[in-house]
Amino acid sequence: MKIEVMKNILNENEKIAEENRNFFKDKKVFVINLMGSPGSGKTSLLELTLKKLKNEIKMAVIEGDLFTAKDAERIERHNVPVIQINTAGGCHLDAAMIKRAAQNLNLDELDLVIVENVGNLVCPAEFDVGENVKAVVLSITEGDDKPLKYPLIFKESAVAILNKTDILKFTNFNLESAREDLTTIHPNIKIIETSCTNGEGLNEWCEWIKNNLMR
Amino acid sequence: MKIEVMKNILNENEKIAEENRNFFKDKKVFVINLMGSPGSGKTSLLELTLKKLKNEIKMAVIEGDLFTAKDAERIERHNVPVIQINTAGGCHLDAAMIKRAAQNLNLDELDLVIVENVGNLVCPAEFDVGENVKAVVLSITEGDDKPLKYPLIFKESAVAILNKTDILKFTNFNLESAREDLTTIHPNIKIIETSCTNGEGLNEWCEWIKNNLMR
Numbered sequence: 001m002k003i004e005v006m007k008n009i010l011n012e013n014e015k016i017a018e019e020n021r022n023f024f025k026d027k028k029v030f031v032i033n034l035m036g037s038p039g040s041g042k043t044s045l046l047e048l049t050l051k052k053l054k055n056e057i058k059m060a061v062i063e064g065d066l067f068t069a070k071d072a073e074r075i076e077r078h079n080v081p082v083i084q085i086n087t088a089g090g091c092h093l094d095a096a097m098i099k100r101a102a103q104n105l106n107l108d109e110l111d112l113v114i115v116e117n118v119g120n121l122v123c124p125a126e127f128d129v130g131e132n133v134k135a136v137v138l139s140i141t142e143g144d145d146k147p148l149k150y151p152l153i154f155k156e157s158a159v160a161i162l163n164k165t166d167i168l169k170f171t172n173f174n175l176e177s178a179r180e181d182l183t184t185i186h187p188n189i190k191i192i193e194t195s196c197t198n199g200e201g202l203n204e205w206c207e208w209i210k211n212n213l214m215r
Numbered sequence: 216m217k218i219e220v221m222k223n224i225l226n227e228n229e230k231i232a233e234e235n236r237n238f239f240k241d242k243k244v245f246v247i248n249l250m251g252s253p254g255s256g257k258t259s260l261l262e263l264t265l266k267k268l269k270n271e272i273k274m275a276v277i278e279g280d281l282f283t284a285k286d287a288e289r290i291e292r293h294n295v296p297v298i299q300i301n302t303a304g305g306c307h308l309d310a311a312m313i314k315r316a317a318q319n320l321n322l323d324e325l326d327l328v329i330v331e332n333v334g335n336l337v338c339p340a341e342f343d344v345g346e347n348v349k350a351v352v353l354s355i356t357e358g359d360d361k362p363l364k365y366p367l368i369f370k371e372s373a374v375a376i377l378n379k380t381d382i383l384k385f386t387n388f389n390l391e392s393a394r395e396d397l398t399t400i401h402p403n404i405k406i407i408e409t410s411c412t413n414g415e416g417l418n419e420w421c422e423w424i425k426n427n428l429m430r
Contacts, residue, residue, distance in 0.1 A: 005220045037253045038336045038365060039357025066337065068364055089367060091306065091337040119364070120337050121253045122281070122306040141356035141379070142254025149283055149334070150253060152304060164356070170382045 013127055016095035020102065020130025027107040028214040031115065033093075033129055035153060036137035038119030041163040043071045044196040045137060045205070046116055050078040052206045057213065059112040062101045064093040071116060081105060092123040095130050111213050121146070125153035133158040133212070140164050140173040147181040154182055159190045159208065166195040228342055231310035235317065235345025242322040243429040246330065248308075248344055250368060251352035253334030256378040258286045259411040260352060260420070261331055265293040267421045272428065274327040277316045279308040286331060296320060307338040310345050326428050336361070340368035348373040348427070355379050355388040362396040369397055374405045376420065381410040 024031050036042050046061065053059060060081040063072040072084040083101040085093060098115060105113065115131060117124040125134070136157040138146055141164055147154045154160055160182050162175070175193070182189050190208065194201035239246050251257050261276065268274060275296040278287040287299040298316040300308060313330060320328065330346060332339040340349070351372040353361055356379055362369045369375060375397050377390070390408070397404050405423065409416035 037334070037357075038361055039252065039354070066365060066367075070360055070364060089337075089341075091335075118337065119252070120306075120335060122304075122333065122335050123338065126304075139254070139356065141354065141382075142252075145285055146253055149285060150281060152281075167356075167382060167385045170385060 010126070013095050016099055017128035017130040020095055020099055021132070023102070024107070024113070024130065024132070025214070027110070029107050029110050029113055030209075030213050031113045031131045032209070033115045033117060033124075033131035033134045034137065035117045035121075035124045035134060035157070036119065037121045037139070037142055040119070040137040040139040040142065041196055042116050042119070042137050043074055045161065045163065045194065046114060047074060047078060048196055048199070048202050049114070049206060049209070050075070050080050052202060053112075053209065054078065054080055057111050057210070058109055059114065060105050060110050062098060062113060062115045064097070064116055064118045066090070066118060087118060091118055091120050092127050093117050093129050094127045098129040111215060112209065121150045121153055125156050135159040135161060137161045137163050140168050140171055140175075144174045144178040144181070147178060147185055151185050154185045154189065157186070157189065159192060161201075161205065162191065162193045164195060164197075165193050165200055166197040225341065228310050231314055232343035232345040235310055235314055236347070238317070239322070239328070239345065239347070240429070242325070244322050244325050244328055245424075245428045246328045246346040247424070248330045248332060248339075248346035248349045249352065250332045250336075250339045250349060250372070251334065252336045252354070252357055255334070255352040255354040255357065256411055257331050257334070257352050258289055260376065260378060260409065261329060262289060262293060263411055263414070263417055264329070264421060264424070265290070265295050267417060268327075268424065269293065269295055272326050272425070273324055274329065275320050275325050277313065277328060277330040279312070279331055279333045281305070281333060302333060306333055306335050307342045308332050308344055309342045313344040326430060327424065336365045336368055340371050350374040350376060352376045352378050353393075355383050355390075356386055359389045359393040359396070362393060362400055366400050369400045369404065372401070372404065374407060374423065376416075377406065377408045379410060379412075380408050380415055381412045
């Protein structure tokens, strides 16, 4: 019964996600679903991305969080439109939430929407929200065993961002082995090493975004 | 419908959890449900705990993981009984999984079972597995905003372990504000600062365990 219900929920979600994707495509808006563990650095990466790109690209953010508006407040300071979604304890965003949120954005005037998902390396990977690409942030402090331990999210993501490289030398994270595991799971995954402290990799990430816009 | 099914699942889980708890109590086995984000350091903490306590306390480990046996292999090296549960992508352990796993342990000869949950700061908090206490590991590299952002898991946990203090100075984690938020969410929570690199706090954590055993 549990499995049957889960299937129905995922099918219904898939339907709305396709509608969202077509809707965003009509509006020529590129949508990134940004995922990762709590504390992997998603919001910090987002803030630096806004700083670097907001004068070139018309962008907005949809912020997913369990209860608070802490992340949305950080984004708002950058004078970029931000829509807060509170899942009230729910462990992921779904397509219906994004559909409602998108109604509050002026998509005709946007090139890019970044959706910051709930901090969770498991559940968000199962729920298509109608994005063009998923991107996953893995902080090197989480350990190089994570790609093999949580394969789905890395399989689903076009980009893997290995974040917090500034403190790499204080950890036992093996970059080479992480890269190997990532490409085993997902041969075409783009891997970008970043640090939101010293700015490493931010240009590469922003270039990647610019090359993928729809107009 | 989704909410109704979720309620039924949680009610059914609660029933089995109570059975587990009574069963463990009859056997005088203390059970800790160890939770935290991916990479917070649960397995490292567990390994040091085994090293420190295995000659004094008869203990076993139940390892929850999505697919791999990577953590169980790390535990096995310490010559402590370990049961692997693979959730096949599932984001948390539930009481039925623990019931099945416990059948493979000789509980008459044990004082302590530590259950390492799936790396996830959201879903495991909702599923009682029949433990005596929940404990949550938060690595300081995750950021001091996490208690307020993921309150349920801290509300449910008797102990919060603030891990990786050895690299505190390379982060902007504010220990005082994290402690304040933790006690706002859960006034009686025991907070222990640990480092699995330099051993800080390990004695305090092991003493706490010893003081809570049932025999």
